Amino acid sequence: MAKRDVREPFIPERDKGLTPTIECIGLGIDFGGLTAVDDFNFTLGRTEIAGLIGPNGAGKTTVFNLLTKVYQPSRGRMLLLGKDTKGMTTAEANCAGIARTFQNIRLFKDLTVLENVLIGLHNEIRYTMFEAVFRLPRYWRAEKAARERALELLSIFNMQDMADDIAGSLPYGAQRRLEIVRALATNPTLLLLDEPAAGMNPAETAELMETIRRIRDMFKISILLIEHDMNLVMGICEGIAVLNYGRLIAKGTPEEIKSDPNVIEAYLGKKGC
Amino acid sequence: MSVLSMIVSQLINGLQSGSVYALIALGYSMVYGIIMLLNFAHGDIIMVGAYIVWVTMSVLGLPPAVGIIAAVAGCTLLGVIIEKVAYTPLRKSPRLSLLITAIGVSFFLQNIAQLIIGAGSKTMPAIVSGPNLYIGSVNLSFVAIVTIVVSLISMAILTILVQKTKMGKAMRAVSEDMGTAQLMGISVNKTISFTFAIGSALAGIGAVLYSCAYPQASPTMGSMLGLKAFVAAVLGGIGSIPGAMIGGFAIGILEAFVSAVGLSVWKDGVVFAILILVLLIKPTGIMGREIKEKV
Numbered sequence: 001m002a003k004r005d006v007r008e009p010f011i012p013e014r015d016k017g018l019t020p021t022i023e024c025i026g027l028g029i030d031f032g033g034l035t036a037v038d039d040f041n042f043t044l045g046r047t048e049i050a051g052l053i054g055p056n057g058a059g060k061t062t063v064f065n066l067l068t069k070v071y072q073p074s075r076g077r078m079l080l081l082g083k084d085t086k087g088m089t090t091a092e093a094n095c096a097g098i099a100r101t102f103q104n105i106r107l108f109k110d111l112t113v114l115e116n117v118l119i120g121l122h123n124e125i126r127y128t129m130f131e132a133v134f135r136l137p138r139y140w141r142a143e144k145a146a147r148e149r150a151l152e153l154l155s156i157f158n159m160q161d162m163a164d165d166i167a168g169s170l171p172y173g174a175q176r177r178l179e180i181v182r183a184l185a186t187n188p189t190l191l192l193l194d195e196p197a198a199g200m201n202p203a204e205t206a207e208l209m210e211t212i213r214r215i216r217d218m219f220k221i222s223i224l225l226i227e228h229d230m231n232l233v234m235g236i237c238e239g240i241a242v243l244n245y246g247r248l249i250a251k252g253t254p255e256e257i258k259s260d261p262n263v264i265e266a267y268l269g270k271k272g273c
Numbered sequence: 274m275s276v277l278s279m280i281v282s283q284l285i286n287g288l289q290s291g292s293v294y295a296l297i298a299l300g301y302s303m304v305y306g307i308i309m310l311l312n313f314a315h316g317d318i319i320m321v322g323a324y325i326v327w328v329t330m331s332v333l334g335l336p337p338a339v340g341i342i343a344a345v346a347g348c349t350l351l352g353v354i355i356e357k358v359a360y361t362p363l364r365k366s367p368r369l370s371l372l373i374t375a376i377g378v379s380f381f382l383q384n385i386a387q388l389i390i391g392a393g394s395k396t397m398p399a400i401v402s403g404p405n406l407y408i409g410s411v412n413l414s415f416v417a418i419v420t421i422v423v424s425l426i427s428m429a430i431l432t433i434l435v436q437k438t439k440m441g442k443a444m445r446a447v448s449e450d451m452g453t454a455q456l457m458g459i460s461v462n463k464t465i466s467f468t469f470a471i472g473s474a475l476a477g478i479g480a481v482l483y484s485c486a487y488p489q490a491s492p493t494m495g496s497m498l499g500l501k502a503f504v505a506a507v508l509g510g511i512g513s514i515p516g517a518m519i520g521g522f523a524i525g526i527l528e529a530f531v532s533a534v535g536l537s538v539w540k541d542g543v544v545f546a547i548l549i550l551v552l553l554i555k556p557t558g559i560m561g562r563e564i565k566e567k568v
Contacts, residue, residue, distance in 0.1 A: 111449070
Protein backbone atom coordinates (compact mmCIF):
# COMPACT_ATOMS: atom_id res chain seq x y z
CA MET A 1 0.00 0.00 0.00
CA ALA A 2 1.29 3.42 -0.92
CA LYS A 3 2.20 5.66 1.94
CA ARG A 4 -0.53 8.22 2.70
CA ASP A 5 0.45 11.86 2.60
CA VAL A 6 -0.03 13.15 6.16
CA ARG A 7 -0.88 16.58 4.81
CA GLU A 8 -4.06 15.16 3.33
CA PRO A 9 -7.21 15.18 5.52
CA PHE A 10 -7.51 12.07 7.65
CA ILE A 11 -10.49 10.51 9.40
CA PRO A 12 -10.91 6.95 10.67
CA GLU A 13 -12.24 4.37 8.18
CA ARG A 14 -15.58 3.82 10.01
CA ASP A 15 -16.43 7.56 9.96
CA LYS A 16 -16.00 7.88 6.21
CA GLY A 17 -19.32 8.54 4.49
CA LEU A 18 -20.68 10.38 7.54
CA THR A 19 -20.66 14.18 7.69
CA PRO A 20 -17.56 15.09 9.68
CA THR A 21 -18.17 16.63 13.10
CA ILE A 22 -15.82 19.47 12.31
CA GLU A 23 -14.44 20.66 9.04
CA CYS A 24 -12.12 23.65 9.10
CA ILE A 25 -11.20 25.21 5.77
CA GLY A 26 -8.32 27.68 5.75
CA LEU A 27 -9.17 28.85 9.25
CA GLY A 28 -6.91 31.59 10.57
CA ILE A 29 -6.79 34.27 13.21
CA ASP A 30 -4.57 37.30 13.76
CA PHE A 31 -4.06 39.24 16.95
CA GLY A 32 -2.99 42.65 15.75
CA GLY A 33 -0.06 41.87 13.49
CA LEU A 34 0.57 38.44 14.96
CA THR A 35 -0.83 35.46 13.09
CA ALA A 36 -1.61 32.89 15.77
CA VAL A 37 -3.24 30.26 13.58
CA ASP A 38 -3.15 30.20 9.81
CA ASP A 39 -4.47 28.05 6.98
CA PHE A 40 -5.86 25.51 9.41
CA ASN A 41 -7.44 22.69 7.41
CA PHE A 42 -8.77 20.00 9.66
CA THR A 43 -11.41 17.30 9.54
CA LEU A 44 -12.71 15.35 12.51
CA GLY A 45 -14.70 12.12 12.12
CA ARG A 46 -18.03 11.59 13.81
CA THR A 47 -16.82 9.14 16.44
CA GLU A 48 -13.13 9.90 16.27
CA ILE A 49 -10.89 10.39 19.26
CA ALA A 50 -8.25 12.77 18.01
CA GLY A 51 -5.28 14.48 19.57
CA LEU A 52 -4.00 17.96 18.87
CA ILE A 53 -0.31 18.15 19.69
CA GLY A 54 2.51 20.54 19.06
CA PRO A 55 5.28 22.41 20.84
CA ASN A 56 4.43 25.07 23.39
CA GLY A 57 2.98 28.18 21.78
CA ALA A 58 2.05 26.34 18.59
CA GLY A 59 -1.55 27.63 18.86
CA LYS A 60 -3.35 24.60 20.27
CA THR A 61 -5.46 26.47 22.79
CA THR A 62 -6.14 29.16 20.17
CA VAL A 63 -7.60 26.42 17.97
CA PHE A 64 -9.86 25.39 20.87
CA ASN A 65 -10.92 28.99 21.31
CA LEU A 66 -11.71 29.20 17.60
CA LEU A 67 -13.72 25.97 17.72
CA THR A 68 -15.73 27.20 20.73
CA LYS A 69 -16.19 30.67 19.18
CA VAL A 70 -14.44 32.40 22.05
CA TYR A 71 -12.48 33.94 19.17
CA GLN A 72 -14.01 34.72 15.80
CA PRO A 73 -11.70 33.66 12.97
CA SER A 74 -10.07 36.34 10.83
CA ARG A 75 -10.50 34.15 7.75
CA GLY A 76 -11.55 30.70 6.65
CA ARG A 77 -14.64 28.66 7.47
CA MET A 78 -15.60 26.17 10.09
CA LEU A 79 -18.37 23.68 9.48
CA LEU A 80 -20.04 21.89 12.37
CA LEU A 81 -21.84 18.78 11.10
CA GLY A 82 -21.74 20.38 7.66
CA LYS A 83 -23.23 23.70 8.79
CA ASP A 84 -21.28 26.94 8.63
CA THR A 85 -20.73 28.41 12.08
CA LYS A 86 -20.06 31.95 10.90
CA GLY A 87 -21.25 34.56 13.40
CA MET A 88 -22.18 32.08 16.12
CA THR A 89 -21.66 33.16 19.72
CA THR A 90 -19.99 30.92 22.27
CA ALA A 91 -23.35 30.04 23.83
CA GLU A 92 -24.81 29.20 20.42
CA ALA A 93 -21.80 27.05 19.53
CA ASN A 94 -22.38 25.16 22.75
CA CYS A 95 -26.05 24.67 21.94
CA ALA A 96 -25.01 23.46 18.49
CA GLY A 97 -22.92 20.77 20.15
CA ILE A 98 -19.44 21.92 21.15
CA ALA A 99 -18.42 21.47 24.78
CA ARG A 100 -15.03 21.84 26.41
CA THR A 101 -12.94 21.55 29.53
CA PHE A 102 -10.07 23.83 30.48
CA GLN A 103 -6.34 23.58 30.92
CA ASN A 104 -6.67 25.34 34.27
CA ILE A 105 -9.84 24.05 35.89
CA ARG A 106 -12.73 26.48 35.63
CA LEU A 107 -15.51 24.98 37.66
CA PHE A 108 -18.07 27.11 39.46
CA LYS A 109 -16.11 26.58 42.65
CA ASP A 110 -18.63 28.00 45.10
CA LEU A 111 -21.50 25.90 43.81
CA THR A 112 -22.12 22.24 44.56
CA VAL A 113 -21.09 19.42 42.28
CA LEU A 114 -24.72 18.82 41.35
CA GLU A 115 -25.32 22.50 40.59
CA ASN A 116 -22.31 22.55 38.30
CA VAL A 117 -23.80 19.70 36.29
CA LEU A 118 -27.26 21.30 36.36
CA ILE A 119 -25.77 24.46 34.86
CA GLY A 120 -24.42 22.28 32.08
CA LEU A 121 -27.98 21.03 31.58
CA HIS A 122 -29.26 24.64 31.37
CA ASN A 123 -30.61 24.38 27.84
CA GLU A 124 -32.13 20.96 28.41
CA ILE A 125 -34.34 22.26 31.20
CA ARG A 126 -37.44 23.87 29.80
CA TYR A 127 -39.94 25.91 31.77
CA THR A 128 -40.90 29.54 31.91
CA MET A 129 -40.21 32.06 34.63
CA PHE A 130 -43.96 32.06 35.39
CA GLU A 131 -43.95 28.32 35.94
CA ALA A 132 -40.91 28.61 38.18
CA VAL A 133 -42.33 31.35 40.41
CA PHE A 134 -45.67 29.62 40.86
CA ARG A 135 -44.04 26.21 41.00
CA LEU A 136 -46.34 24.63 38.47
CA PRO A 137 -46.12 20.91 37.64
CA ARG A 138 -43.86 21.48 34.65
CA TYR A 139 -41.26 23.16 36.86
CA TRP A 140 -41.19 20.20 39.22
CA ARG A 141 -41.09 17.69 36.39
CA ALA A 142 -38.29 19.51 34.58
CA GLU A 143 -36.20 20.04 37.73
CA LYS A 144 -36.68 16.42 38.79
CA ALA A 145 -35.74 15.11 35.37
CA ALA A 146 -32.66 17.37 35.33
CA ARG A 147 -31.55 16.18 38.76
CA GLU A 148 -31.94 12.58 37.72
CA ARG A 149 -30.00 13.20 34.52
CA ALA A 150 -27.26 15.00 36.45
CA LEU A 151 -26.92 12.18 38.96
CA GLU A 152 -26.87 9.66 36.13
CA LEU A 153 -24.01 11.54 34.46
CA LEU A 154 -22.15 11.80 37.77
CA SER A 155 -22.54 8.08 38.32
CA ILE A 156 -20.64 7.37 35.10
CA PHE A 157 -17.64 8.76 36.93
CA ASN A 158 -18.64 7.31 40.30
CA MET A 159 -19.20 10.81 41.61
CA GLN A 160 -22.87 10.53 42.65
CA ASP A 161 -21.90 10.50 46.34
CA MET A 162 -20.16 13.84 46.01
CA ALA A 163 -23.25 15.55 44.51
CA ASP A 164 -23.77 17.92 47.43
CA ASP A 165 -20.12 18.77 48.03
CA ILE A 166 -18.83 22.19 47.08
CA ALA A 167 -16.98 21.83 43.77
CA GLY A 168 -13.95 23.80 44.95
CA SER A 169 -13.42 21.40 47.86
CA LEU A 170 -12.99 18.30 45.70
CA PRO A 171 -9.58 16.72 45.17
CA TYR A 172 -7.85 17.73 41.96
CA GLY A 173 -8.59 14.58 39.98
CA ALA A 174 -12.27 14.73 40.90
CA GLN A 175 -12.45 18.38 39.81
CA ARG A 176 -11.05 17.38 36.42
CA ARG A 177 -13.63 14.61 36.10
CA LEU A 178 -16.40 17.01 37.16
CA GLU A 179 -15.40 19.38 34.38
CA ILE A 180 -15.83 16.55 31.90
CA VAL A 181 -19.23 15.61 33.38
CA ARG A 182 -20.34 19.24 33.21
CA ALA A 183 -19.26 19.45 29.57
CA LEU A 184 -21.11 16.20 28.77
CA ALA A 185 -24.23 17.61 30.40
CA THR A 186 -24.52 20.13 27.58
CA ASN A 187 -25.18 17.17 25.26
CA PRO A 188 -22.30 17.76 22.86
CA THR A 189 -21.47 16.18 19.54
CA LEU A 190 -17.87 17.27 20.02
CA LEU A 191 -16.05 17.25 23.33
CA LEU A 192 -12.84 19.28 23.57
CA LEU A 193 -10.48 18.34 26.38
CA ASP A 194 -7.65 20.77 27.09
CA GLU A 195 -4.83 18.82 28.75
CA PRO A 196 -7.09 16.39 30.60
CA ALA A 197 -4.15 14.49 32.11
CA ALA A 198 -2.29 17.56 33.38
CA GLY A 199 -1.08 16.93 36.90
CA MET A 200 -2.21 13.31 36.96
CA ASN A 201 -0.03 10.37 37.96
CA PRO A 202 0.38 7.39 35.59
CA ALA A 203 -2.37 5.36 37.31
CA GLU A 204 -4.81 8.25 37.08
CA THR A 205 -3.84 8.84 33.47
CA ALA A 206 -4.51 5.20 32.63
CA GLU A 207 -7.92 5.47 34.24
CA LEU A 208 -8.59 8.69 32.32
CA MET A 209 -7.77 6.97 29.03
CA GLU A 210 -10.28 4.26 29.83
CA THR A 211 -12.87 6.91 30.70
CA ILE A 212 -12.35 8.87 27.49
CA ARG A 213 -12.84 5.73 25.44
CA ARG A 214 -15.95 4.83 27.45
CA ILE A 215 -17.42 8.31 26.91
CA ARG A 216 -16.95 8.01 23.17
CA ASP A 217 -18.55 4.56 23.08
CA MET A 218 -21.47 5.57 25.32
CA PHE A 219 -22.29 8.93 23.80
CA LYS A 220 -21.13 8.26 20.23
CA ILE A 221 -19.42 11.62 20.01
CA SER A 222 -16.10 12.84 18.74
CA ILE A 223 -13.43 13.91 21.17
CA LEU A 224 -10.53 16.22 20.44
CA LEU A 225 -7.89 16.58 23.08
CA ILE A 226 -4.81 18.68 23.62
CA GLU A 227 -2.25 16.71 25.58
CA HIS A 228 1.45 16.64 26.26
CA ASP A 229 1.42 13.14 27.70
CA MET A 230 2.47 11.16 24.62
CA ASN A 231 1.51 7.82 26.20
CA LEU A 232 -2.04 9.02 26.45
CA VAL A 233 -2.07 10.57 22.99
CA MET A 234 -0.53 7.55 21.26
CA GLY A 235 -2.63 5.19 23.40
CA ILE A 236 -6.14 6.42 22.63
CA CYS A 237 -6.07 8.76 19.67
CA GLU A 238 -7.08 7.38 16.31
CA GLY A 239 -6.01 10.52 14.52
CA ILE A 240 -3.34 12.94 15.63
CA ALA A 241 -3.02 16.48 14.34
CA VAL A 242 0.29 18.25 14.74
CA LEU A 243 0.40 22.02 14.98
CA ASN A 244 3.57 24.04 14.64
CA TYR A 245 3.83 27.83 14.45
CA GLY A 246 0.06 28.04 14.03
CA ARG A 247 -0.03 25.70 11.03
CA LEU A 248 -1.19 22.13 10.82
CA ILE A 249 1.83 20.16 9.63
CA ALA A 250 0.31 16.69 9.70
CA LYS A 251 -2.70 14.62 10.58
CA GLY A 252 -2.65 10.86 10.62
CA THR A 253 -2.59 7.70 12.68
CA PRO A 254 -0.19 7.52 15.63
CA GLU A 255 2.18 5.35 13.51
CA GLU A 256 2.21 7.80 10.63
CA ILE A 257 2.81 10.71 12.98
CA LYS A 258 5.60 8.96 14.88
CA SER A 259 7.53 8.36 11.69
CA ASP A 260 6.83 11.67 9.93
CA PRO A 261 10.04 13.66 9.40
CA ASN A 262 8.28 17.05 9.67
CA VAL A 263 6.85 16.17 13.06
CA ILE A 264 10.19 14.92 14.34
CA GLU A 265 11.78 18.12 13.15
CA ALA A 266 9.16 20.29 14.86
CA TYR A 267 9.71 18.51 18.16
CA LEU A 268 13.40 17.73 18.11
CA GLY A 269 14.94 20.00 15.50
CA LYS A 270 16.63 19.01 12.21
CA LYS A 271 18.71 15.86 12.07
CA GLY A 272 22.46 15.79 11.58
CA CYS A 273 24.02 19.21 11.63
CA MET B 274 -45.51 53.60 77.61
CA SER B 275 -43.07 51.11 79.03
CA VAL B 276 -39.52 50.86 77.77
CA LEU B 277 -40.19 47.42 76.36
CA SER B 278 -43.16 48.47 74.30
CA MET B 279 -41.21 51.44 73.02
CA ILE B 280 -38.41 49.15 71.95
CA VAL B 281 -40.86 46.81 70.22
CA SER B 282 -42.59 49.62 68.37
CA GLN B 283 -39.27 51.10 67.24
CA LEU B 284 -38.23 47.66 66.12
CA ILE B 285 -41.37 47.46 63.98
CA ASN B 286 -40.63 50.92 62.56
CA GLY B 287 -37.11 49.80 61.81
CA LEU B 288 -38.25 46.61 60.16
CA GLN B 289 -40.69 48.61 58.05
CA SER B 290 -38.14 51.02 56.61
CA GLY B 291 -35.52 48.25 56.69
CA SER B 292 -37.59 46.02 54.44
CA VAL B 293 -37.78 48.77 51.84
CA TYR B 294 -34.01 49.28 52.08
CA ALA B 295 -33.53 45.53 51.78
CA LEU B 296 -35.64 45.32 48.61
CA ILE B 297 -33.63 48.11 47.02
CA ALA B 298 -30.31 46.78 48.29
CA LEU B 299 -31.10 43.47 46.63
CA GLY B 300 -31.19 45.20 43.26
CA TYR B 301 -27.82 46.82 43.91
CA SER B 302 -26.30 43.60 45.08
CA MET B 303 -27.62 41.38 42.29
CA VAL B 304 -26.45 43.75 39.58
CA TYR B 305 -23.07 44.17 41.24
CA GLY B 306 -22.78 40.41 41.63
CA ILE B 307 -23.28 39.83 37.94
CA ILE B 308 -21.51 42.69 36.13
CA MET B 309 -19.54 44.39 38.92
CA LEU B 310 -21.49 47.60 38.39
CA LEU B 311 -22.69 49.88 41.16
CA ASN B 312 -25.91 50.84 39.47
CA PHE B 313 -26.42 54.31 40.93
CA ALA B 314 -29.50 54.75 38.76
CA HIS B 315 -31.21 52.08 40.84
CA GLY B 316 -32.55 54.55 43.43
CA ASP B 317 -34.11 56.63 40.70
CA ILE B 318 -36.04 53.64 39.43
CA ILE B 319 -37.89 53.84 42.74
CA MET B 320 -38.70 57.47 42.07
CA VAL B 321 -40.13 56.50 38.68
CA GLY B 322 -42.11 53.71 40.37
CA ALA B 323 -43.57 56.19 42.87
CA TYR B 324 -44.59 58.53 40.06
CA ILE B 325 -46.23 55.69 38.19
CA VAL B 326 -48.36 55.00 41.27
CA TRP B 327 -49.18 58.69 41.51
CA VAL B 328 -50.13 58.98 37.84
CA THR B 329 -52.28 55.83 37.75
CA MET B 330 -54.08 56.58 41.01
CA SER B 331 -54.20 60.36 41.44
CA VAL B 332 -54.22 61.51 37.84
CA LEU B 333 -56.08 58.69 36.13
CA GLY B 334 -58.11 57.74 39.19
CA LEU B 335 -57.54 54.02 38.81
CA PRO B 336 -57.73 51.58 41.75
CA PRO B 337 -54.64 50.78 43.86
CA ALA B 338 -54.20 47.30 42.35
CA VAL B 339 -53.68 48.84 38.91
CA GLY B 340 -51.22 51.34 40.38
CA ILE B 341 -49.20 48.59 42.05
CA ILE B 342 -49.08 46.39 38.95
CA ALA B 343 -48.23 49.36 36.73
CA ALA B 344 -45.41 50.43 39.07
CA VAL B 345 -43.82 46.98 39.26
CA ALA B 346 -44.18 46.35 35.52
CA GLY B 347 -42.96 49.87 34.68
CA CYS B 348 -39.88 49.57 36.91
CA THR B 349 -39.04 46.16 35.47
CA LEU B 350 -39.27 47.49 31.94
CA LEU B 351 -37.29 50.61 32.81
CA GLY B 352 -34.52 48.54 34.42
CA VAL B 353 -34.19 46.35 31.34
CA ILE B 354 -34.26 49.34 28.98
CA ILE B 355 -31.53 51.11 30.98
CA GLU B 356 -29.41 47.98 30.88
CA LYS B 357 -29.87 47.55 27.12
CA VAL B 358 -29.40 51.20 26.17
CA ALA B 359 -26.78 52.38 28.64
CA TYR B 360 -24.83 49.39 29.97
CA THR B 361 -24.79 46.69 27.27
CA PRO B 362 -22.76 48.80 24.80
CA LEU B 363 -20.16 49.27 27.56
CA ARG B 364 -19.87 45.60 28.54
CA LYS B 365 -16.23 45.46 27.46
CA SER B 366 -15.28 48.97 28.63
CA PRO B 367 -13.45 49.70 31.87
CA ARG B 368 -15.64 49.54 34.95
CA LEU B 369 -15.17 53.23 35.60
CA SER B 370 -16.99 54.07 32.35
CA LEU B 371 -19.92 51.96 33.47
CA LEU B 372 -20.00 53.63 36.87
CA ILE B 373 -19.98 57.11 35.39
CA THR B 374 -22.69 56.09 32.92
CA ALA B 375 -24.78 54.87 35.85
CA ILE B 376 -24.43 58.25 37.55
CA GLY B 377 -25.36 59.88 34.25
CA VAL B 378 -28.49 57.74 33.95
CA SER B 379 -29.39 58.72 37.50
CA PHE B 380 -29.17 62.46 36.68
CA PHE B 381 -31.04 61.87 33.46
CA LEU B 382 -33.97 60.20 35.22
CA GLN B 383 -34.12 62.92 37.91
CA ASN B 384 -34.11 65.71 35.37
CA ILE B 385 -36.57 64.10 33.02
CA ALA B 386 -38.94 63.67 35.96
CA GLN B 387 -38.51 67.34 36.85
CA LEU B 388 -39.15 68.32 33.27
CA ILE B 389 -42.31 66.27 32.89
CA ILE B 390 -43.87 66.45 36.33
CA GLY B 391 -42.20 69.45 37.93
CA ALA B 392 -39.76 69.92 40.75
CA GLY B 393 -42.34 70.15 43.52
CA SER B 394 -43.35 67.06 45.43
CA LYS B 395 -46.67 65.36 44.83
CA THR B 396 -48.85 63.92 47.54
CA MET B 397 -49.46 60.23 47.09
CA PRO B 398 -52.91 58.73 47.54
CA ALA B 399 -53.43 56.05 50.18
CA ILE B 400 -52.52 52.76 48.57
CA VAL B 401 -53.43 50.36 51.34
CA SER B 402 -55.48 51.06 54.40
CA GLY B 403 -56.79 48.96 57.22
CA PRO B 404 -57.20 48.83 60.96
CA ASN B 405 -54.19 49.14 63.23
CA LEU B 406 -53.28 46.19 65.37
CA TYR B 407 -52.59 46.32 69.07
CA ILE B 408 -50.35 43.86 70.83
CA GLY B 409 -50.57 44.87 74.46
CA SER B 410 -49.77 48.55 74.46
CA VAL B 411 -47.82 48.36 71.19
CA ASN B 412 -49.56 49.91 68.24
CA LEU B 413 -48.78 48.21 64.93
CA SER B 414 -49.80 50.23 61.91
CA PHE B 415 -51.48 48.33 59.12
CA VAL B 416 -49.04 49.76 56.58
CA ALA B 417 -46.07 48.53 58.62
CA ILE B 418 -47.44 44.99 58.74
CA VAL B 419 -48.21 44.98 55.01
CA THR B 420 -44.74 46.34 54.20
CA ILE B 421 -42.91 43.75 56.27
CA VAL B 422 -45.04 40.84 55.06
CA VAL B 423 -44.84 41.82 51.37
CA SER B 424 -41.06 42.26 51.58
CA LEU B 425 -40.56 38.93 53.27
CA ILE B 426 -42.70 37.20 50.64
CA SER B 427 -40.77 38.92 47.82
CA MET B 428 -37.46 37.89 49.36
CA ALA B 429 -38.67 34.31 49.77
CA ILE B 430 -39.66 34.19 46.08
CA LEU B 431 -36.33 35.69 45.09
CA THR B 432 -34.44 33.12 47.15
CA ILE B 433 -36.35 30.28 45.53
CA LEU B 434 -35.78 31.81 42.12
CA VAL B 435 -32.03 32.10 42.65
CA GLN B 436 -31.47 28.83 44.47
CA LYS B 437 -33.91 26.45 42.83
CA THR B 438 -34.48 27.43 39.23
CA LYS B 439 -32.38 27.22 36.12
CA MET B 440 -32.50 31.01 35.66
CA GLY B 441 -31.09 31.38 39.16
CA LYS B 442 -28.36 28.87 38.45
CA ALA B 443 -27.54 30.68 35.22
CA MET B 444 -27.26 33.92 37.20
CA ARG B 445 -24.90 32.40 39.71
CA ALA B 446 -22.90 30.78 36.93
CA VAL B 447 -22.53 34.07 35.03
CA SER B 448 -21.63 35.94 38.20
CA GLU B 449 -18.92 33.43 39.04
CA ASP B 450 -17.38 33.01 35.60
CA MET B 451 -18.95 34.65 32.58
CA GLY B 452 -16.71 32.91 30.03
CA THR B 453 -17.36 29.42 31.32
CA ALA B 454 -21.08 30.08 31.62
CA GLN B 455 -21.15 30.91 27.91
CA LEU B 456 -19.40 27.66 27.12
CA MET B 457 -22.21 25.91 29.00
CA GLY B 458 -24.65 27.36 26.49
CA ILE B 459 -25.90 30.09 28.82
CA SER B 460 -26.73 33.35 27.06
CA VAL B 461 -24.96 36.03 29.06
CA ASN B 462 -27.06 38.85 27.61
CA LYS B 463 -30.31 37.17 28.56
CA THR B 464 -29.08 36.36 32.02
CA ILE B 465 -27.93 39.93 32.70
CA SER B 466 -31.24 41.34 31.43
CA PHE B 467 -33.05 38.87 33.64
CA THR B 468 -31.03 40.06 36.64
CA PHE B 469 -31.86 43.69 35.90
CA ALA B 470 -35.53 42.76 35.47
CA ILE B 471 -35.68 41.01 38.83
CA GLY B 472 -33.75 43.77 40.62
CA SER B 473 -35.96 46.46 39.12
CA ALA B 474 -39.15 44.55 39.90
CA LEU B 475 -38.03 44.47 43.54
CA ALA B 476 -37.38 48.21 43.30
CA GLY B 477 -40.93 48.60 41.96
CA ILE B 478 -42.30 46.74 44.97
CA GLY B 479 -40.05 48.89 47.16
CA ALA B 480 -41.43 52.02 45.51
CA VAL B 481 -45.00 51.02 46.29
CA LEU B 482 -44.18 50.14 49.90
CA TYR B 483 -42.17 53.32 50.40
CA SER B 484 -45.04 55.39 49.01
CA CYS B 485 -47.39 53.76 51.53
CA ALA B 486 -45.20 54.89 54.40
CA TYR B 487 -44.07 58.29 53.12
CA PRO B 488 -46.81 59.50 50.82
CA GLN B 489 -44.81 62.03 48.85
CA ALA B 490 -43.08 61.74 45.50
CA SER B 491 -40.37 64.09 44.28
CA PRO B 492 -37.80 63.85 41.47
CA THR B 493 -34.89 63.46 43.88
CA MET B 494 -36.52 61.09 46.35
CA GLY B 495 -34.58 58.17 44.87
CA SER B 496 -31.11 59.45 45.54
CA MET B 497 -31.08 59.38 49.35
CA LEU B 498 -33.12 56.18 49.39
CA GLY B 499 -30.78 54.63 46.86
CA LEU B 500 -27.68 55.71 48.77
CA LYS B 501 -28.96 54.23 52.02
CA ALA B 502 -29.84 51.00 50.27
CA PHE B 503 -26.34 51.05 48.81
CA VAL B 504 -24.92 51.33 52.33
CA ALA B 505 -27.15 48.42 53.31
CA ALA B 506 -25.80 46.36 50.41
CA VAL B 507 -22.20 47.17 51.37
CA LEU B 508 -22.88 46.42 55.03
CA GLY B 509 -24.35 43.03 54.13
CA GLY B 510 -21.60 42.29 51.63
CA ILE B 511 -22.23 43.57 48.13
CA GLY B 512 -22.98 40.76 45.69
CA SER B 513 -24.57 38.65 48.40
CA ILE B 514 -28.35 38.24 48.35
CA PRO B 515 -28.83 37.26 52.01
CA GLY B 516 -26.32 40.01 52.84
CA ALA B 517 -28.50 42.65 51.18
CA MET B 518 -31.49 41.49 53.19
CA ILE B 519 -29.58 41.55 56.49
CA GLY B 520 -27.96 44.89 55.67
CA GLY B 521 -31.32 46.46 54.78
CA PHE B 522 -32.97 45.41 58.00
CA ALA B 523 -29.90 46.41 60.02
CA ILE B 524 -29.84 49.92 58.56
CA GLY B 525 -33.61 50.32 59.06
CA ILE B 526 -33.50 49.23 62.70
CA LEU B 527 -30.44 51.35 63.38
CA GLU B 528 -32.16 54.43 61.98
CA ALA B 529 -35.26 53.80 64.04
CA PHE B 530 -33.28 53.56 67.26
CA VAL B 531 -31.11 56.55 66.48
CA SER B 532 -34.32 58.56 66.01
CA ALA B 533 -35.86 57.07 69.12
CA VAL B 534 -33.07 58.28 71.39
CA GLY B 535 -33.65 61.78 70.07
CA LEU B 536 -30.91 62.01 67.46
CA SER B 537 -33.15 62.01 64.41
CA VAL B 538 -31.19 64.85 62.77
CA TRP B 539 -28.14 62.55 62.92
CA LYS B 540 -29.98 59.65 61.32
CA ASP B 541 -28.40 59.98 57.86
CA GLY B 542 -24.99 60.75 59.34
CA VAL B 543 -25.03 57.56 61.36
CA VAL B 544 -25.89 55.52 58.26
CA PHE B 545 -22.95 56.92 56.33
CA ALA B 546 -20.67 56.51 59.33
CA ILE B 547 -21.58 52.83 59.12
CA LEU B 548 -20.47 52.82 55.49
CA ILE B 549 -17.10 54.27 56.46
CA LEU B 550 -16.70 51.82 59.33
CA VAL B 551 -17.54 48.82 57.15
CA LEU B 552 -15.11 49.94 54.47
CA LEU B 553 -12.39 50.39 57.11
CA ILE B 554 -12.96 47.28 59.18
CA LYS B 555 -14.55 44.65 56.93
CA PRO B 556 -14.78 45.85 53.33
CA THR B 557 -16.38 42.59 52.21
CA GLY B 558 -19.35 43.16 54.55
CA ILE B 559 -21.16 40.73 56.80
CA MET B 560 -21.83 38.01 54.23
CA GLY B 561 -19.21 38.93 51.65
CA ARG B 562 -16.67 36.47 50.44
CA GLU B 563 -13.05 37.02 51.19
CA ILE B 564 -11.29 37.75 47.95
CA LYS B 565 -8.14 35.74 47.75
CA GLU B 566 -5.31 37.32 45.84
CA LYS B 567 -3.88 34.90 43.32
CA VAL B 568 -0.12 34.79 43.21
